[in-house]
Structure formats: C-alpha cells, structure tokens
Amino acid sequence: MTTALITGSTAGIGAAFARRLAADGHDLVLVARDTKRLTDQATELHDRHGIEAEVLTADLSTEAGIEAVAARLGDRRSPVDLLINNAGFGNKGRFLEVPMADELTMLKVHVEAVLRLTSAATAAMRERGRGGVVNVASVAAFVPRGTYGASKAWVVQFTQGAARDLAGSGVRLMALCPGFVRTEFHQRAGMGTDNIPNWMWLDADKLVAAALADLARGKTLSIPDPRYKALMGLVKVTPRGLLGGVTSKTGRKYGPQ
Ligand SMILES: NC(=O)c1ccc[n+]([C@@H]2O[C@H](COP(=O)([O-])OP(=O)(O)OC[C@H]3O[C@@H](n4cnc5c(N)ncnc54)[C@H](OP(=O)(O)O)[C@@H]3O)[C@@H](O)[C@H]2O)c1
Numbered sequence: 001m002t003t004a005l006i007t008g009s010t011a012g013i014g015a016a017f018a019r020r021l022a023a024d025g026h027d028l029v030l031v032a033r034d035t036k037r038l039t040d041q042a043t044e045l046h047d048r049h050g051i052e053a054e055v056l057t058a059d060l061s062t063e064a065g066i067e068a069v070a071a072r073l074g075d076r077r078s079p080v081d082l083l084i085n086n087a088g089f090g091n092k093g094r095f096l097e098v099p100m101a102d103e104l105t106m107l108k109v110h111v112e113a114v115l116r117l118t119s120a121a122t123a124a125m126r127e128r129g130r131g132g133v134v135n136v137a138s139v140a141a142f143v144p145r146g147t148y149g150a151s152k153a154w155v156v157q158f159t160q161g162a163a164r165d166l167a168g169s170g171v172r173l174m175a176l177c178p179g180f181v182r183t184e185f186h187q188r189a190g191m192g193t194d195n196i197p198n199w200m201w202l203d204a205d206k207l208v209a210a211a212l213a214d215l216a217r218g219k220t221l222s223i224p225d226p227r228y229k230a231l232m233g234l235v236k237v238t239p240r241g242l243l244g245g246v247t248s249k250t251g252r253k254y255g256p257q
Contacts, residue, residue, distance in 0.1 A: 005029040005073060005080045007060060007117070008087030010037045012183025013136060016204035017084050020212065022049040029054045029080065031069055032087065060087050060113040061105045069113075070120035079128065083121040085114045085155075086136040090189035095146050103147050110151035118162065122171050129170040132215055135159045137175045139228055142235050143243050152177075156221065163220040175221050176211045178202060179228040199227065 004021045008014035009030040018028060022045040030038050035057045042053035056072055058065035073080050088110055091098045118133055125131025137159070141152035159175035166173065181202045186193045202225055210224035223229050235243060 001025065001027055002081040003027040003029065003079065004082035004084060005031065005056075005069070005121075006084040006086060007031040007058075007069065007113075010034060010041055012185060013178065013181055013204050013207065014084065014086040015041070016208040017086065017134075018045060020205065020208050021082070022051050022053070025049070025051060026082070027052040027054075029056055029072060031056045031058050031060075033057065033059045033065075061108045066108075066113050066116050070116050073117060073120040074124055076124060076127075079124065080121060081125070081131050083117060083131075083133045084136070085117055085133065087113070088136065088185075090148055090185060090191060091146075092190045098147070106147055106151055110148075111154050114155055115158065118159075118173070122162070122166060122173070125171045126166065126169045131170070132172045133159075133174070134211060134215060135173070135175050137177050139177050139179050139223065139232060141175075141177060142232055144240060160220045172215060172218060174211075174215050174219055176214075177221065177223045177228075177232075178207055179225060179231070181207060202228075 004026045006014050006017050006021070006028065009018045009028070010032040014032075018030060018041065022028060028042075028045065028051060030042055030053055032038055035055065038055040038057060042055050045051060045053045056069060058068045060066055060069065073083060089106070091102045091106060114135055118135065121133055122131065135155050135158070137152040137155040138149070140149040141156045143149060156175045156177065159173050163173040179202055180196055180200045181204050183204060207224050211222050214222035214224065223232055
C-alpha cells in the first residue's frame with residue numbers, strides 16, 4: 001500500500017487526483033484549509049474505496065501551514081510515496097490592479113510552498129530510493145500572464161531542474177500543465193469565463209488520468225491534451241508581443257464577460 005499527499009484536495013483538480021488515487025487503492029493525506037470539507041472528503045473516500053484518508057488542515061500561505069505539511073512529508077515512520085503539489089488560486093485583475101499582499105500570497109503558495117514541500121518529500125524519498133512528485137503548473141507558464149503565469153513558469157523550470165538533479169535516485173518529478181479546467185478556480189477569483197470557447201475546457205478526471213500515465217512513463221513535463229499540445233507548439237513560434245495581446249485578456253476580467 002502506498003500513500004499520496006495532495007494539497008488542495010477538496011476541489012477541482014486536487015479532488016480529481018484524490019478520487020483517482022483512492023480508486024487505485026492508495027492511502028491519502030488530504031490537505032486544504034477547510035477542515036469540515038476535508039473530513040467529509042476523507043469519510044467518503046474511505047467508505048467508497050476502503051482506503052485510509054488522513055486530514056491535514058493547513059493554509060499554505062502561512063509559515064505554520066507549510067511547516068506542518070513539510071513535517072508530515074518528512075515523517076520517516078509514515079512515508080509519503082507520492083506528493084501532488086496542487087493547491088493554487090488566481091487573482092482578479094492585471095498587474096497593478098492586484099493588491100501587493102495578494103501577489104505575495106500567490107508567490108508563497110505557488111512558489112515557496114512548492115519548493116519547501118518538494119524538498120521535504122524528495123529528501124525522504126531519495127533515502128528510500130523511490131517516490132514521485134507532481135507539481136501542478138499551467139499552460140500559463142508559457143505565455144506572458146502576470147504573476148500567475150510567472151509563478152507557474154517557475155514551477156515548470158524548478159521541477160524539470162530538480163528532476164534532472166535527482167535522475168537515477170528513483171525519485172520522479174513532473175510538472176503538470178493543464179489548460180482551462182472547470183473547477184472552482186475561476187469563480188473563486190471572480191473571473192468571468194464567458195469568453196473562453198467550449199473546446200478549450202478540459203475534464204479534471206481525464207486530465208488526472210493522462211497526468212498519471214505521463215508520470216508512469218517518466219515524463220518531466222505533462223501537457224495532457226492534444227489540443228493544448230498543438231496550441232503550445234504554436235506558442236513557441238508566435239512573437240511574444242502578439243502572444244501577450246491575446247493571453248493578457250483571456251479569463252482575467254472582473255465578473256462575467
Ligand atoms: N482550473 C484551471 O483552469 C486551471 C488551469 C491550469 C492550472 N490550474 C492549477 O491547478 C491547481 C488546482 O486548481 P483548481 O482549478 O482545481 O482550483 P479550485 O477548484 O479552486 O481548488 C483549489 C484547492 O486548493 C485549496 N487551496 C487554495 N488555497 C489554499 C491555501 N492557501 N492553502 C491550502 N490549500 C489551498 C482549496 O481548498 P481550501 O480553499 O479549503 O483551502 C481547494 O482544495 C492550481 O494550482 C491552479 O493554478 C488550474
């Protein structure tokens with residue numbers, strides 16, 4: 001029996017990881033801020049799949065929250081075999097419209113927490129000679145898109161660099177880059193989604209299945225859908241000025257669009 005720790009497990013992509021990993025027989029450590037929601041999720045996954053699901057309430061924008069999750073990942077008596085660094089959020093508005101405190105909170109959750117949790121997990125995994133980490137980035141990593149895109153670009157670069165440094169240790173790391181997925185993300189950020197065409201939306205369960213298949217294949221970067229693979233191919237050959245004009249608007253306006 002292996003154990004997976006998922007941050008941001010209670011909604012969207014994290015909940016899809018929790019469903020899939022529980023169905024595959026993994027025990028889980030579920031991390032988010034809302035204890036009631038975590039406990040309900042743990043009970044449901046235990047009852048449905050017979051796995052053990054532990055609840056760890058933590059706010060990854062705080063020192064105490066990061067410390068608590070890092071300590072759990074470093075607990076040698078109760079090893080974590082797979083870490084899914086998934087917790088994240090969007091801020092409404094463009095640069096200078098977003099309060100500085102919110103920009104810094106984003107960097108704490110998307111960058112500092114990912115760095116410290118990956119480090120805590122992989123140090124313990126390397127001793128055992130096995131383990132895996134999936135860091136959830138975004139296709140926004142590849143286009144000019146404010147602090148959000150910049151933080152996700154860091155996730156991609158960091159993860160692929162760490163994967164290279166740990167090659168041969170038995171520890172795998174992969175950055176996962178989803179396109180638009182219907183979750184609570186856009187509503188929580190107050191972002192309208194009316195201008196996002198239907199074909200751009202991905203299903204969270206299919207995304208997770210493709211991501212886990214890519215991890216098993218040893219990929220360090222996963223862009224799980226042919227539509228987005230093609231789009232990211234186009235992005236590589238499009239002048240950045242032109243790209244910025246398109247990507248700075250999509251899904252970033254206040255309220256319905
Ligand atoms: N949806 C998309 O279109 C999309 C596309 C590309 C990438 N992504 C990335 O995918 C990841 C998951 O997003 P999602 O769309 O599934 O979002 P979501 O539906 O809003 O779920 C976010 C999850 O993260 C938790 N969370 C948020 N802030 C947290 C904090 N400070 N500490 C601990 N947990 C926190 C939330 O629970 P609590 O509120 O209870 O803490 C919730 O479980 C994010 O990293 C996001 O950037 C999303």
